[in-house]
Amino acid sequence: EAGVTQFPSHSVIEKGQTVTLRCDPISGHDNLYWYRRVMGKEIKFLLHFVKESKQDESGMPNNRFLAERTGGTYSTLKVQPAELEDSGVYFCASSKTGVEQFFGPGTRLTVL
Amino acid sequence: GQNIDQPTEMTATEGAIVQINCTYQTSGFNGLFWYQQHAGEAPTFLSYNVLDGLEEKGRFSSFLSRSKGYSYLLLKELQMKDSASYLCAVRDTNDYKLSFGAGTTVTVRA
Numbered sequence A: 001e002a003g004v005t006q007f008p009s010h011s012v013i014e015k016g017q018t019v020t021l022r023c024d025p026i027s028g029h030d031n032l033y034w035y036r037r038v039m040g041k042e043i044k045f046l047l048h049f050v051k052e053s054k055q056d057e058s059g060m061p062n063n064r065f066l067a068e069r070t071g072g073t074y075s076t077l078k079v080q081p082a083e084l085e086d087s088g089v090y091f092c093a094s095s096k097t098g099v100e101q102f103f104g105p106g107t108r109l110t111v112l
Numbered sequence B: 001g002q003n004i005d006q007p008t009e010m011t012a013t014e015g016a017i018v019q020i021n022c023t024y025q026t027s028g029f030n031g032l033f034w035y036q037q038h039a040g041e042a043p044t045f046l047s048y049n050v051l052d053g054l055e056e057k058g059r060f061s062s063f064l065s066r067s068k069g070y071s072y073l074l075l076k077e078l079q080m081k082d083s084a085s086y087l088c089a090v091r092d093t094n095d096y097k098l099s100f101g102a103g104t105t106v107t108v109r110a
Helices: none
Strands: A005-007 A010-013 A019-024 A031-037 A044-050 A053-056 A065-068 A075-079 A088-095 A107-111 B002-005 B009-013 B018-026 B032-037 B044-049 B053-057 B060-065 B070-075 B084-091 B098-100 B104-109
Touching (some): A005 A088, A010 A019, A019 A088, A031 A075, A031 B098, A044 B098, B009 B018, B018 B032, B018 B104, B032 B060, B032 B070, B044 B053, B044 B070
Parallel strands (some): A010 A107, B009 B104
Antiparallel strands (some): A005 A019, A019 A075, A031 A044, A088 A107, B002 B018, B032 B084, B060 B070, B084 B098, B084 B104
């Protein structure tokens, strides 16, 4: 069984540009989560999808961040326009039951 | 809000035992998880405790005391490959999101 995959693995952009991160969950997992780890801090929750619906987006930092999961399969997280403080590692996780969450390897975003 | 504390670093010798403590103060509680993360890789699930007591899984065991807001992860017969970051995470009562501690970096020395 393939695990959670994320693309790209690394992204380096300039302040003000737009970046779109993609997550492919494990097949059949209705629950999909986005988390972020900024340097030196703990991993923090961003939002949770159940199929294509946003269940909880309380962790989204501001309206520069937009997450979608059209069709209830893969998800994208767009940052527009990117700021320096957006740099960090963005993790995606999926779960079938909502208990055990399987994490992807993350996308390391650097905003210059 | 959630407040989850764990030590920053621990060092141990190959073959030894290490115990990583985690204390939490959370607005709700619906389970505590331990994850292992090697540098540059995905966090991988190690254990899940929702009731008080000890859960054993091979060389790894996890303990929970809900009344004390305390958990520990016990790693026995340490191997070099166990050098990694260990993350303590708490799930809230009414939703599935995880709140993480900052992680404990364990270094295993020969």
